[in-house]
Structures are given as structure tokens and as C-alpha cells.
Amino acid sequence: MRKLLKVSLLVCAIAGSVFASIVVDYEAYVKELAQRARTEGGVINTYGMPETWANYGEIFTRFYELYGIVQEDIDMGSPVVLARMTEENASKNDVADLKPTFAILAAARGLTSDYCVSCWELLPENQRGKDPNTGSVWYTAYWGTIGWLVNVDMVKSIPYKWTDLLNPAYKGLIGYLDPRATGTGVTTVEAAAYAVSGDPFNYKAGVDFLKQLHDLGLIGSVDPLVTVARWQRGEIAILINFDYNLLKWKYDNPEINSVVVIPADGTISTGGGVIMAKNAPHPWTAKLFLEYLLCGEGQVLYAKAFVHPINPTVKLPEEILAKFPPKESYQSAIFMDYLKELEIIDALRDYYSKVVFGG
Structure with missing residues (x-):
């Protein structure tokens, strides 16, 4: 100062x-x-x-x-x-x-x-x-960015983009938080939407992408609360969350060979x-x-x-x-317009519930 x-x-x-x-x-x-x-x-x-x-x-x-x-x-x-x-x-x-x-x-x-x-x-x-x-x-x-934590001993190819997650080799190995119950889940949908459509408020594109992952059998868990337990037990290998949680889990579990990825095709801070x-x-x-x-x-x-x-x-x-991903990794991230985000949250959750879980 x-x-x-x-x-x-x-x-x-x-x-x-x-x-x-x-x-x-x-x-x-x-x-x-x-x-x-x-x-x-x-x-x-x-x-x-x-x-x-x-x-x-x-x-x-x-x-x-x-x-x-x-x-x-x-x-x-x-x-x-x-x-x-x-x-x-x-x-x-x-x-x-x-x-x-x-x-x-x-x-x-x-x-x-x-x-x-x-x-x-x-x-x-x-x-x-x-x-x-x-x-x-x-x-x-302070701020954080959506990314994922990868157990590199469980997957042969590390996904560096959202589209990489469509790999059939990841069957049952991907986990994320439920957007109906968590703000992190909402931001996950927005991040996927930004990556696949260029518009973080195009929540339908984000939900439709997650539906693809479900239809391909790639999703192993959708959790209503923040948890790392399934990843620690080796039940899933790719855990989507904010980088501050991912980094903490990485360094709290040094026995697991892991890497934190900030997706290169777009994400949300x-x-x-x-x-x-x-x-x-x-x-x-x-x-x-x-x-x-x-x-x-x-x-x-x-x-x-x-x-x-x-x-x-x-x-x-x-x-x-030294413990953070390289600064250039975050060039793919944008900040949300907080007020505009507030306008779409209810519709995002309703669409997710109908499309992904038929509710």
C-alpha cells in the first residue's frame, strides 16, 4: 500500500x-x-x-x-x-x-x-x-472461477475444455453441484453456457450440455451440498466447482495425484x-x-x-x-453481470429440473 x-x-x-x-x-x-x-x-x-x-x-x-x-x-x-x-x-x-x-x-x-x-x-x-x-x-x-479437479491416476486424458468432458472414457466419473440447490451449480450452468454458446445467460445451452453428459452416462454424482467425499474415495475422477475449493481439496489430499483445470474454452468468475x-x-x-x-x-x-x-x-x-494455476489460465474467464444473473436464476433452475431430471 x-x-x-x-x-x-x-x-x-x-x-x-x-x-x-x-x-x-x-x-x-x-x-x-x-x-x-x-x-x-x-x-x-x-x-x-x-x-x-x-x-x-x-x-x-x-x-x-x-x-x-x-x-x-x-x-x-x-x-x-x-x-x-x-x-x-x-x-x-x-x-x-x-x-x-x-x-x-x-x-x-x-x-x-x-x-x-x-x-x-x-x-x-x-x-x-x-x-x-x-x-x-x-x-x-475476493473472487473465484469455475473449473474442475482431476484425479490423473483415474483418467488417461486430462480434459482441458468443456467439450473434452464428452469423452466416453469418463463414464460415471464426473461430478458437479445441483443448480436447484446451490449457487455454485447455477454458476456451473452459466460457465458451460458461455463455453458452448458464447453467452453465459443462454442458460438453455448450458443445461443442454449437462444433459448431454447425463445421456452419455458420464455423470457420477449431482450433489446438493459442497462435498469432496466421492472424489476422495475414487468414485468420481472429475469434480466441477470453484477453484478455491478445488485447490484446497488438492492440497488437503497430497496422496492423490491431481490437477486443477481452468477450462480453456470459457468459464465464469x-x-x-x-x-x-x-x-x-x-x-x-x-x-x-x-x-x-x-x-x-x-x-x-x-x-x-x-x-x-x-x-x-x-x-x-x-x-x-505458486499454488495457483498460471495467471494465463484465467484468460478464458469472464465476470458475470450480477443483476442480470439474478433475472435468470429461477428460469435456469426450472429448465434444468425439467430437462435433466424431468421434473
């Missing part, structure tokens, strides 16, 4: 592209936030940020070491976070982790703060935003949303945490759990970078 940089003031311009900013000493700015945070009781209340997800255990441990602030989390999924913050008028939690679509909806409801972190202008424009009507802000803090509650009980603590998470050390700690930091200026240690 450069010592001198532009710090967005507490109010970003409603237009979204023009910001009130001044050049200040960043270290002094964070020090001031920390001093104000110390008057708020030494607690940060979080929703959907358990220690087992995205390295939040280490992230909050380090935050405590730096500032003496203890995390109190209630783990819940994105729909529950949004419903609860709506019911509570965003007054019980300080920050939350949720899917970007729900973060955008929270901002549209005026449930998130208008605070813009100091590195706001460094973050990708499509991974942060300010609602034009409410002035509420949302961010993504999507972020993990983070928001500050509009009426946060510890507002200075929440602002301090967002600075730490998005503009500082938190970005590096995310990467230790194989989630990609959203801040492009962050430099990762070589020992962390």
Missing part, C-alpha cells in the same frame, strides 16, 4: 464515477480509525463470516492482534443475511459476507453504509458500486460480496475492518485460502502464487 493515496471521504458522489477525495497519509488515516474504533467496545459483529470460510479465522485473528477487536459471528447464507438485515433495519451487525447479487439488493434497500474505502478507485468498477437511489455501497472482496451495515452498532470498527480487508493485509490472507484478492494492486508472496 502506498503511503500516500487518495482516500475517498465518507460520501461518494451519487453519480458513482465522481468521488470527493483528498490526498492524505494513509497510515495516519487508519490510525485515526483505530483510535475511534477503540471507543466502541472491542467487538465486531459479523454475519456469514465463519472461521472456516475464506480464511476468516486467520483474518479476524490477525485483526484482533492488530487492534484488540474480537469477532462475534452468526453464520448464515446470503438469503438469510438479507432477510435478517431487512428485519433488523441493518442495526445488529457491522459487516457481512454474502453473494454479490444479495449485496446489491441490500444496497438497493438502503441497508448498507455509504462508506467508501480508501482504495475504492483501485478496485474493479464492476466489483463495487453505489446504489443511485439510496446511496448505499456494496463491494466484492464471480466475487464474494462484503457490506457494512447502514446502522452498524460499531461503525468506526466496521470502517477499520473494511480498510484492513480490502486495502491491506486482509487481501493477502484471503489468498491463503485460495480465494483471489479483488484488489489488483495487492502483491502476493511467491509461495502463495
Whole structure:
């Protein structure tokens, strides 16, 4: 982090592209936030940020070491976070982790703060935003990409493209998550759609491709929950999921000869949303945490759990970078338009249910 940089003031311009900013000493700015945070009781209340997800255990441990602030989390999924913050008028939690679509909806409801972190202008424009009507802000803090984990001792030919998965040699060896029950399953359909049609929102093309895999007898499992058990037992050899899960499973199972593949013919990347509650009980603590998470050390700690930091200026240690697929592998990936995605999810799930399972 450069010592001198532009710090967005507490109010970003409603237009979204023009910001009130001044050049200040960043270290002094964070020090001031920390001093104000110390008057708020030494607690940060979080929703959907358990220690087992995205390295939040280490992230909050380090935050405590730096500032003496203890995390109190209630783990819940994105729909529950949004419903609860709506019911509570965003007054019980300080920050939350949720899917970007729900973060955008929270901002549209005026449930998130208008605070813009100091590195706001460094973050990708499509991974942060300010609602034009409410002035509420949302961010993504990290991202992941759909790919697959291959047990190379079980297959003679590694599939590097979606179309490679049509190989009859993979009979019963491919597994993916059910889009009717999981967001990852939805993104899997979108990634396949993008690869075979060039349009990630052409969900029928994605579902029809998965139907081909089923009709050829290539699918060994469709799971309603994230699991690696079948792959560990050797019941399937090709497991489709986000790369951060695939990389963790690869390194957690060194006895299995495996490789993580980012499909070369197209795939989808999507972020993990983070928001500050509009009426946060510890507002200075929440602002301090967002600075730490998005503009500082938190970005590096995310990467230790194989989630990609959203801040492009962050430099990762070589020992962390070495565990990721090569950077050029991700050239085939695009980010989703989160609001447009929200418009197709129900239709995608209905079409999948009818076509793949006749429901």
C-alpha cells in the first residue's frame, strides 16, 4: 500500500464515477480509525463470516492482534443475511459476507453504509458500486472461477475444455453441484453456457450440455451440498466447482495425484460480496475492518485460502502464487453481470429440473 493515496471521504458522489477525495497519509488515516474504533467496545459483529470460510479465522485473528477487536459471528447464507438485515433495519451487525447479487439488493434497500474505502478507485468498477437511489455501497472482496479437479491416476486424458468432458472414457466419473440447490451449480450452468454458446445467460445451452453428459452416462454424482467425499474415495475422477475449493481439496489430499483445470474454452468468475451495515452498532470498527480487508493485509490472507484478492494492486508472496494455476489460465474467464444473473436464476433452475431430471 502506498503511503500516500487518495482516500475517498465518507460520501461518494451519487453519480458513482465522481468521488470527493483528498490526498492524505494513509497510515495516519487508519490510525485515526483505530483510535475511534477503540471507543466502541472491542467487538465486531459479523454475519456469514465463519472461521472456516475464506480464511476468516486467520483474518479476524490477525485483526484482533492488530487492534484488540474480537469477532462475534452468526453464520448464515446470503438469503438469510438479507432477510435478517431487512428485519433488523441493518442495526445488529457491522459487516457481512454474502453473494454479490444479495449485496446489491441490500444496497438497493438502503441497508448498507455509504462508506467508501480508501482504495475504492483501485478496485474493479464492476466489483463495487453505489446504489443511485439510496446511496448505499456494496463491494466484492475476493473472487473465484469455475473449473474442475482431476484425479490423473483415474483418467488417461486430462480434459482441458468443456467439450473434452464428452469423452466416453469418463463414464460415471464426473461430478458437479445441483443448480436447484446451490449457487455454485447455477454458476456451473452459466460457465458451460458461455463455453458452448458464447453467452453465459443462454442458460438453455448450458443445461443442454449437462444433459448431454447425463445421456452419455458420464455423470457420477449431482450433489446438493459442497462435498469432496466421492472424489476422495475414487468414485468420481472429475469434480466441477470453484477453484478455491478445488485447490484446497488438492492440497488437503497430497496422496492423490491431481490437477486443477481452468477450462480453456470459457468459464465464469464471480466475487464474494462484503457490506457494512447502514446502522452498524460499531461503525468506526466496521470502517477499520473494511480498510484492513480490502486495502491491506486482509487481501493477502484471503489468498491463503485460495480465494483471489479483488484488489489488483495487492502483491502476493511467491509461495502463495505458486499454488495457483498460471495467471494465463484465467484468460478464458469472464465476470458475470450480477443483476442480470439474478433475472435468470429461477428460469435456469426450472429448465434444468425439467430437462435433466424431468421434473
